[in-house]
Amino acid sequence: MYTAVLIKGKTYSVMGHVFHLNQEKEIEKKVYQYLDGNEFFDCKQLDVPADDPKTDDQPKEKPSEEEEEPSLEAKIYTETELKDMKKDGQEAVIVDLGGDPSEFKNESERIAFILKQQEKAGE
Template structure:
């Protein structure tokens, strides 16, 4: 069993989970591996029996960057999708893109930031 707590920012959305500041949440192993080492999270592995065959052959260390790469792929949101989102969903996307949601006064500014940063990431990835 794995748990994660968001310790920086207001909200954070990753792999189908939406985290809110200081709220502990049970997560799957792949989410734990993705978030472990992220400065925004405090991650814990709990209750791992010593004789559990599922964990005996698994490395305890963090996966290499190569193994993490596919998980880090960002979803590209359209303007319509962003307008349909609630404020905390937009803020979670902003955090995923490395922004600070408190810097934006309204929905239009949040959406503009997300669209602009998605374009920059697409260009950087080419």
């Protein structure tokens, strides 16, 4: 079993899960592997199987470039995709881009910020 706790930001949406600040959530191994090492999360693996050769004492192997998940790259969202998102999804993107979701009053302000930050990052 795996758990994750959002420790920075207000909300974070990833792989069908919506995380809220300081709320522990049970997650699948795939989500754990994606979030482990992310500074916004505290991830834990509970009940490690006895036959599992990996332990917390051993350093984790870094994946080769071919094995790295392409989803770790910053996703570029279109205005239409952002409008189709719910508020918490937009807020998670804002957190990913280094913003504070509480600074925005409505959807259009959130979308404008995201598009502006993506444009800056692409330069």
